[in-house]
Amino acid sequence: xxxxxxxxxxxxxxxxxxxxxxxxxxxxxxxxxxxxxxxxxxxxxxxxxxxxxxxxxxxxxxxxxxxxxxxxxxxxxxxxxxxxxxxxxxxxxxxxxxxxxxxxxxxxxxxxxxxxxxxxxxxxxxxxxxxxxxxxxxxxxxxxxxxxxxxxxxxxxxxxxxxxxxxxxxxxxxxxxxxxxxxxxxxxxxxxxxxxxxxxxxxxxxxxxxxxxxxxxxxxxxxxxxxxxxxxxxxxxxxxxxxxxxxxxxxxxxxxxxxxxxxxxxxxxxxxxxxxxxxxxxxxxxxxxxxxxxxxxxxxxxxxxxxxxxxxxxxxxxxxxxxxxxxxxxxxxxxxxxxxxxxxxxxxxxxxxxxxxxxx
Amino acid sequence: xxxxxxxxxxxxxxxxxxxxxxxxxxxxxxxxxxxxxxxxxxxxxxxxxxxxxxxxxxxxxxxxxxxxxxxxxxxxxxxxxxxxxxxxxxxxxxxxxxxxxxxxxxxxxxxxxxxxxxxxxxxxxxxxxxxxxxxxxxxxxxxxxxxxxxxxxxxxxxxxxxxxxxxxxxxxxxxxxxxxxxxxxxxxxxxxxxxxxxxxxxxxxxxxxxxxxxxxxxxxxxxxxxxxxxxxxxxxxxxxxxxxxxxxxxxxxxxxxxxxxxxxxxxxxxxxxxxxxxxxxxxxxxxxxxxxxxxxxxxxxxxxxxx
Numbered sequence: 001x002x003x004x005x006x007x008x009x010x011x012x013x014x015x016x017x018x019x020x021x022x023x024x025x026x027x028x029x030x031x032x033x034x035x036x037x038x039x040x041x042x043x044x045x046x047x048x049x050x051x052x053x054x055x056x057x058x059x060x061x062x063x064x065x066x067x068x069x070x071x072x073x074x075x076x077x078x079x080x081x082x083x084x085x086x087x088x089x090x091x092x093x094x095x096x097x098x099x100x101x102x103x104x105x106x107x108x109x110x111x112x113x114x115x116x117x118x119x120x121x122x123x124x125x126x127x128x129x130x131x132x133x134x135x136x137x138x139x140x141x142x143x144x145x146x147x148x149x150x151x152x153x154x155x156x157x158x159x160x161x162x163x164x165x166x167x168x169x170x171x172x173x174x175x176x177x178x179x180x181x182x183x184x185x186x187x188x189x190x191x192x193x194x195x196x197x198x199x200x201x202x203x204x205x206x207x208x209x210x211x212x213x214x215x216x217x218x219x220x221x222x223x224x225x226x227x228x229x230x231x232x233x234x235x236x237x238x239x240x241x242x243x244x245x246x247x248x249x250x251x252x253x254x255x256x257x258x259x260x261x262x263x264x265x266x267x268x269x270x271x272x273x274x275x276x277x278x279x280x281x282x283x284x285x286x287x288x289x290x291x292x293x294x295x296x297x298x299x300x301x302x303x304x305x306x307x308x309x310x311x312x313x314x315x316x317x318x319x320x321x322x323x324x325x326x327x328x329x330x331x332x333x334x335x336x337x338x339x340x341x342x343x344x345x346x347x348x349x350x351x352x353x354x355x356x357x358x359x360x
Numbered sequence: 361x362x363x364x365x366x367x368x369x370x371x372x373x374x375x376x377x378x379x380x381x382x383x384x385x386x387x388x389x390x391x392x393x394x395x396x397x398x399x400x401x402x403x404x405x406x407x408x409x410x411x412x413x414x415x416x417x418x419x420x421x422x423x424x425x426x427x428x429x430x431x432x433x434x435x436x437x438x439x440x441x442x443x444x445x446x447x448x449x450x451x452x453x454x455x456x457x458x459x460x461x462x463x464x465x466x467x468x469x470x471x472x473x474x475x476x477x478x479x480x481x482x483x484x485x486x487x488x489x490x491x492x493x494x495x496x497x498x499x500x501x502x503x504x505x506x507x508x509x510x511x512x513x514x515x516x517x518x519x520x521x522x523x524x525x526x527x528x529x530x531x532x533x534x535x536x537x538x539x540x541x542x543x544x545x546x547x548x549x550x551x552x553x554x555x556x557x558x559x560x561x562x563x564x565x566x567x568x569x570x571x572x573x574x575x576x577x578x579x580x581x582x583x584x585x586x587x588x589x590x591x592x593x594x595x596x597x598x599x600x601x602x603x604x605x606x607x608x609x610x611x612x613x614x615x616x617x618x619x620x621x622x623x624x625x626x627x628x629x630x631x632x633x634x635x636x637x638x639x640x641x642x643x644x645x646x647x648x649x650x651x652x653x654x655x656x657x658x659x660x661x662x663x664x665x666x667x
Contacts, residue, residue, distance in 0.1 A: 020379030021559070259641055262409070288605040302590035304599070307609050309638035337608050 010359070011249035011279070013138060013242070015148045017271075018253035019263055023284040026347070027253055027334070027354065028149035029083070033344060034351030036072055036081035040144035043082045043137060047130070047151045058083075071344070079144065088129040088151075095132065095235075112221045128236070135239045138247070164240070249279040252329070254321075256283045256314035261321055268329060278329045280358055283321060285336045287314045332357050368394065368501075368581065370549040371489050372541075376506045376516065377553035378563045382586035382634070386553045387505035388415040388646050389634075391432055393653065394501050400431040402488065402499035406481060406507050410436050417643040433499070442480035445487070450530065478518035479531075482538050486547075516542065516550065520574055542575060549581040554623065556585055556616035561623045568627050583629050585620060587636040589613040 016028040025046050032044035058071055072081035093110065100106035109115055134148050242248060250271055254264040264281065271278045289311025290304060300308070322331045334354065368390065375387045384405065391403040402425070405412040410420045413434055418426050425435040444461060451457045485502050506515050519542060523535040542548050550571055554564040564583065571579035592600075592610045600607040624631050637648045 021381070259411075288608065290599070290603050290605045290609075301593050301596050303592045303596045303609060303613070304606065306590060306636060306638055307605065311605075313640065336612075337604065 009246075009249070009279075010145075011247060011277075012144070013134065013146050013148065013248040014279075015134070015150060015243070015248060015250050016253060017150050017250055017267070019260070019267075022253045022255050022260075023334075024253050025149045027251070027282065027284065027350075028147045030347045030351035031251075031355055032081060032083075032145075032147045032351070033072075033348040034355045035145045035147070036079040037348050037352065038079070038355075039077050040079040041074065041142070042079055042145045042147070043084065043143040044147045044149065045084050045086055045130075045133065045137070046149040047086050082143070086130060086133055086151075091129040091133050099235075109221065115221050131239050131243065132235070135235075135242055138242060244275050246277070249277045251279055252281045253284055254281065256286050256317035256321070256333070258313070258317045258320070261317070261324065264321065265324055268325065272328060280330045280332050281321070281325060282354075283318050283331060283333045286318060286333045287311045288335050288337050289315075368549055368551070370545070370547055370581075371501055372485055372548045373501060373503045373551060374506050374516065374548065375503065375551045375553060376567065376580075378560050381553050381555045381560050382584075383553045384411045384415055384505050385586065385641070385645065385649065386551065386584045386634075387503050388412060389649050389653065390551065391503045392646065392650050394503070395429065395432045396650075396654075399500045400497070401501050401503060402433050402435060403503045403505070404435050404437050404485065405505040406437055406439065407505070408436070408438070411641075412436075412505055414642060415646055433497070437481060437484065439477040439480065442484040443477060445484055446480045449487075475518035475522045476531075478515050479522060479535060479538065482519060482542070483534060486538070486541055516571070517574060545575075545577055545581075548575075550575065550579070552580045552583045552627075552629075554583065554585055555587050556619040556623075558619060561619045564623060565626055568629070578628055580627075580629050583623070583627055583631045584634055585623065585631055586634045588620070588633045589616055589636055591617070 014028075014031065016024045016031075018024050028046065029044055032042045036042040058069055068082055068084040070080065071083050072078060074080040096109050097106055100109065130148065130151055134146065137143065137146055252264065252268055252271065254260050268278055268281060287307065287310040289308055318331070318333055325331055332354070334350070373390060373394075375383050375390065377383045377386075384407075387403055387405070391401045395401045403412060413420050413426065413436065416428050416434060418428060418434065421434070421436055423436060423438060423441060425433045427433050447457060447461060481504075485504060488499065488502060519535045519538040523532060523539050552564050552567060552571075554560045568579045568583075589609070589612065592613050596606060596610055600610045620631075620633070632653070634649055635652060637645060637652075639645045639648055
């Protein structure tokens with residue numbers, strides 16, 4: 001199999017990225033199992049583990065909020081293995097608690113309707129919270145190695161750009177608008193009053209487009225958010241620095257399907273352009289074609305025909321992907337056969353194999 | 361439960377599901393079948409990769425509707441287009457409109473304000489049906505390939521979320537109006553797409569539960585199960601003893617059957633299986649599936665549809 005070329009250095013932080021449904025979570029968990037088996041204290045952070053993976057690492061089903069579970073206790077040269085499920089809202093709340101200058105400022109934000117209902121969907125917030133959490137964990141230095149399974153994003157770009165987007169959103173007019181006192185005590189639009197008749201028209205227009213009520217809620221949110229801004233902004237920059245540092249490596253997971261190739265190449269390029277370290281591209285779930293020759297009599301069955309076709313499609317897909325990637329990153333294939341059905345031993349075996357090939 | 365295309369006589373059909381399960385394929389397939397049934401259809405995608413265009417084998421359009429056949433058009437609708445259409449409809453003054461659309465605050469609100477761009481797209485869809493935008497051609501049905509981003513229910517939830525968070529003003533009114541139209545089974549149908557694997561099935565069931573709450577009634581109207589393997593026959597099971605690849609295949613086919621049972625027993629809507637075909641995507645895949653489904657889904661007059 002492939003994977004030749006320069007060895008991938010052993011990073012403290014590994015971020016596993018890729019579009020939804022390619023097996024990021026399983027591979028992140030497998031690599032974490034292998035790291036712990038090799039003696040490192042390891043944390044794997046995930047967003048949305050499947051039922052089987054939950055079972056494999058012993059996470060209780062249906063847990064709400066963030067949980068940390070010790071999957072393997074350190075013994076006989078094995079490192080500790082801890083799995084955690086991220087909760088973006090909790091991380092956001094915690095950030096606000098940390099950076100709020102006083103209790104009343106904190107309560108103003110946490111109680112704001114705009115924050116409660118809508119801020120979770122603000123550009124890149126979920127993704128940002130994942131990196132934010134990675135940063136917290138990295139600073140705590142409780143673990144030798146950390147694997148972050150990124151949230152499922154269709155284009156998988158949001159995650160990467162989250163720190164930038166948050167900074168730029170905070171720097172944008174939208175927030176600056178929030179720092180002024182736009183409304184007087186009667187809830188009237190201040191500028192409108194000062195401007196007389198023209199102002200009334202502006203107020204009318206604003207009301208027509210967005211609605212003054214909503215504007216008031218948003219402005220309130222940003223006003224309450226303002227004292228936190230400096231801390232938040234600096235923090236987002238540090239997070240970005242961590243992602244760009246040598247401590248952090250990215251693994252881009254994809255499948256051999258030709259349909260996914262444009263996305264994979266695009267995403268890989270974006271990673272490199274941002275100065276991130278793309279340690280490898282992993283083509284996961286490669287179909288293994290049948291070995292035995294088909295029965296001598298009659299036509300091959302539909303299953304066999306489909307399996308042969310898929311095997312060929314995947315082989316060609318991987319060859320083409322390797323060609324397109326060139327020297328930009330090693331390509332490693334993981335056959336469909338290796339997919340662990342949800343027990344720790346098989347997860348570890350997959351991880352050990354994968355990390356040995358990464359190091360080759 | 362059998363599937364009947366007459367279940368989809370609504371004017372807006374929203375195809376939804378987890379990323380990578382084949383929403384675009386199902387969008388194309390429904391558009392094709394509805395067109396064959398005599399409707400004029402506009403198929404809309406929001407994703408900038410324009411994979412719906414690729415499925416029909418037509419060049420990317422960059423925002424203009426593309427005519428595939430006399431009664432079928434494709435459109436890549438950008439969020440920006442939809443948001444600008446909203447502003448245009450709300451503000452008469454060209455000067456103010458340009459000021460708003462050109463401001464950096466607008467760019468950020470447009471990109472970042474939660475739920476707004478989704479609202480704008482839904483608003484745009486229904487508007488096409490309310491007032492003819494093109495006098496020579498008005499679609500009877502619009503099929504939307506809904507983006508997957510984040511949790512699948514989040515996208516359709518936008519009007520409900522916004523209506524919940526904002527209580528007065530035009531945004532609130534628009535959100536409430538859209539929420540009503542989404543809930544109206546005569547106007548809107550949601551179609552779910554899944555594959556027969558654990559995570560997609562789990563998410564589809566979660567999505568259906570969320571839809572039942574949001575939309576009332578039965579939630580989604582139809583569910584497509586995509587990429588279903590051919591059931592292994594006895595010869596395959598025999599071969600599986602000698603060949604690990606085939607053994608694995610048989611195991612996966614059995615897992616799929618199990619996941620299909622799990623979905624069908626709880627989802628409470630008709631489930632239509634789509635076979636995995638040995639063709640790469642594009643027009644060949646669309647033709648293959650259309651042929652396969654032609655007989656299953658063609659409108660029938662036996663009155664089983666709940667129109």
